[in-house]
Amino acid sequence: MGMDIKKNLTILQWLPNYKRTNLFGDVSAGLIVGVLLVPQxxxxxxxxxxNPIHGLYAVTLPLLVYALLGSSRQLAVGPGAMVxxxxxxxxxxxxxxxxLSYLYYTITLAFLVGLIQFSMGVxxxxxxxxFLSQPVIKGFTSAAAFIIGFGQVKNLLKLSFPNSNHIQTIFSGIFSTIDQTHWLTMGIGLAGIVIIKYAKKIHPAIPGSLIAVVLSIVLVKFMGLSDKGVLVLGEVPGGLPGFSLPTFEMNIWLSLFPIALTISLVGFAESFSIGKTLQAxxxxxxxxxxxxxxxxxxxxxxxxxxxxxxxxxxLSRSAVNDQSGAKTPLSSIISAGLIILTLVFFTSYFYYLPYAILAAVIIVAVSSIVDFKGPLELWTKDRxxxxxxxxxFLGTLTMGIVLGILTGMILSLMLVIYRASRPHMAQLGRVPGTNNFRNIQxxxxxxxxNDLLIVRIDGPIYFANVDYINDKINQWRKERTTPIKMIFLNMESVTSLxxxxxxxxxxxxxxxxxNDIDLYIIGAKGPVRDVxxxxxLIESIGEDHVFLDTHTASTFYEKNIDAKSLQRLGPYALQSNFKAK
Incomplete structure (x- = not known):
């Protein structure tokens, strides 16, 4: 039982052997990421x-839980732009x-996402x-980045139009209200973008977003800019979050399930790919x-x-965590501690924080998500x-985030099915002067x-592709100018049947x-032979029609000898022990 606890609580794997030399890197990384997590x-x-305070709640207990259980030692968990x-x-x-209903649904959604991910892990x-292919993930994330970025223009310019996750609606809102731009708000937002991006270029560990937050709060408070129309957060609740429970009403669960499943898969795909990159x-x-x-x-x-x-x-906070010297999840524990201190003592200082600065934080975060090089490379290499x-990409932009990712997931599955139903097949011919056989194409x-058709199938033979394989073999038979007398089914690359x-x-x-055409089975692997x-099927084909390699089968065919004389070629010529693994 103790072994199971140690296996599941990864903190018991790294904490007992903790090295003092790691302490400085973990502490400094934890403080820097904690500072980054406040505005993020x-x-x-x-x-x-x-309300913004819920973002701080979300980076307290979840960070501690992940530090106890997560297998990545540098991954920084918290709210993400796409999720x-x-x-x-x-x-x-x-x-x-x-x-209140909105918050209630959100709390239930978090519970449902957690339940789905936990169940998948168990x-x-x-x-x-x-099954979420990279082109689908990149297409979705690039479109989501556009929607997120342009959606924040309303806070950057202090425009008033409804929120949407359809790009055409967002553009319509921007263009119909652009004449209402609040220039002072825009100036603060653009200055925030410059500070955040410039700080990252100097060094990724410099908390540019926090610098922008502090400067904007000081500027707005002491220059009275909120009285001049700059929209600020106002009263931010202080103290630790209260206890909450999700609803267990089945109709709400059913309504939330599609988006919960999407977040579960997308969130895990994002986390795992970042974690793998850091682990490497x-x-x-x-x-x-x-x-x-x-x-x-x-x-x-x-x-x-x-x-x-x-x-x-x-991605951004995990990269900062790693580059700041984090060696273990202790850095996440320190980050969570800093957020808790902020909640208890410092939330009142955010009263004068402009919404334009939070928009700047989001815009900079998503600007790196858009993939411009990927589609150009795919155009030349994989249409x-x-x-x-x-x-x-276009589906997410025009139909919205949820339908976009669902479209991509369905496309991924369809492509898997399509490729599985069309395995690579080749006609083989002998390389002159050798015993090697290669693809004639x-x-x-x-x-x-001309009497012999040698067919190699690269993949499993199963219900989804047998018609394709059959059609391909018949096509090759028809292309021959003389009738085929023998077909060699090379199964060296067949993984299952x-x-x-x-x-x-x-x-x-x-x-x-x-039709006077005989069949030889060549190179079948142990699991395929077992089937x-x-x-x-061996009885139907005949044991003397099953060979280890194409050369032996070809020699038998060309010399037109019977199975007994074939056995004289050597103990490995005839594949007679079909149950061998």
Whole structure:
């Protein structure tokens, strides 16, 4: 039992062997990331449609929970731009009748996201995220970045138009109200963007967002800019978050489930890819997909108990955490401690914080998400993936965040099914003067016996692709100028065979032999041979029609000798032990 606790609580793996030499890096990184999380958390709460204080709540307990359970030692967990936008889009679509209802739905959403991620981790479903292909993720995140960025123009310029996650609606709102621009607010927002970006260029660890926050608060307070129209946060509640519980009403769960599933997958995909990148730099620990799901799931469940909202690993803060010297999750514990101190003692100082500065924090954060080089590279190297990128990108821009990512996920699955149903196949010919056989489409001047068709299948043979394989073989048969007398089915690259595949091969044997065409099976692997034996397909084909390699089969065919004389070629010529693994 003790071993199980140590296995699941990763803090018990690194804390007992903690090195004092790591302390300075962990403390400094924890303080820097904690400082970064204050404006980031507040800005992302605003993006999610919540009061900014909930962003600080979301970076207390969830950080501590992830530090206990997470397998990454540098990943900094908290609210993220994309997940916050998904929260805002998803909850808004339910049309809550009041802010309290909105908050209630958000708390329930965090719980549901955590439950989905935790369950996926327990049942070892971390591989599911692989169905979100990189072109889909990049297309979605690039479009989301556009929506997030342009959506913040209203706070940057102090315009008044409804929130939306459709780019056309946002543009319409901007252009119809641009004449209402508040120039003083715009000046503060643009100055904030310059400070944040310039600080990052000097050194990623410099908290540019905090500098912008402090300067803007001082400027607004002492120059009385709020009286001149600059919109500020106003009263920010102080103290630790109160305890909250999600609703367990099934109709609300059903309404929230699609957006919860989307956030669960997107949030995990984002966190895991960042964690893998960081782990590759250190190599002194292993990041585990299922442990990450459990850790993120518990972090999100904990967020629902303290009036928080869904959290995930963040690229910018994780990079800052790593570059500032973090070696263990102690840095996250210190960050959470700093946020708690802020909640208890310093929230009153945010009264004069301009909304334009929070907009600047968000705009700078998402500006690095847009991928311009990716689609250009895909256009030249992989058109299918380029089209997937563009469909997801345009779908997210025009149909909204939720429908966009769902479209991308469906496209990913369709592409997996399409590729699985069309395995690579090749006709083989002999390289002159050798015993090697190669693809006749890729090599010139190969020796081809007109009576013989050698087919190599690269992939499993199963229900989804047997018709394609059959059509391809028939196409190659028709292309021959003389009738085929023999087909070699090279199965060296066949990884598995299901019942539909077996029955299809049985039908081939019957059909081809009725047309005076014989069949040899070549190079089948142990698991595939086991299936052939179980289904008695070996008896149908004949043990003397199964060979280890194409050269041996070809030699047998060309010399037209029987199975007994073939055995004289050597003990490995005839593959007779079909049950060998």
């Amino acid at each position: 958390g507040m800005a992302y709460a605003m993006l999610a449609g919540l 916050s936008l998904l929260v805002g889009a998803g909850i808004s679509s339910l049309s809550p009748d009041s802010y 049942f070892k479903l971390g591989f599911v995220v692989n 730099r250190h190599k002194n620990y292993h990041i585990n997909a299922n442990k990450e799901l459990i850790a993120l799931g518990m972090a999100n469940i904990s967020a629902s108990f303290i009036r928080g909202f869904p959290v995930t690993g963040g 299918k993936d380029f089209y997937m990128f563009m469909v997801t 890729r090599f010139n001047n190969l020796e081809i016996n 299901d019942s539909t595949g077996v029955m299809t091969i049985q039908s081939w044997v019957k059909e081809w032999r009725n 052939l034996v179980k289904w008695h």
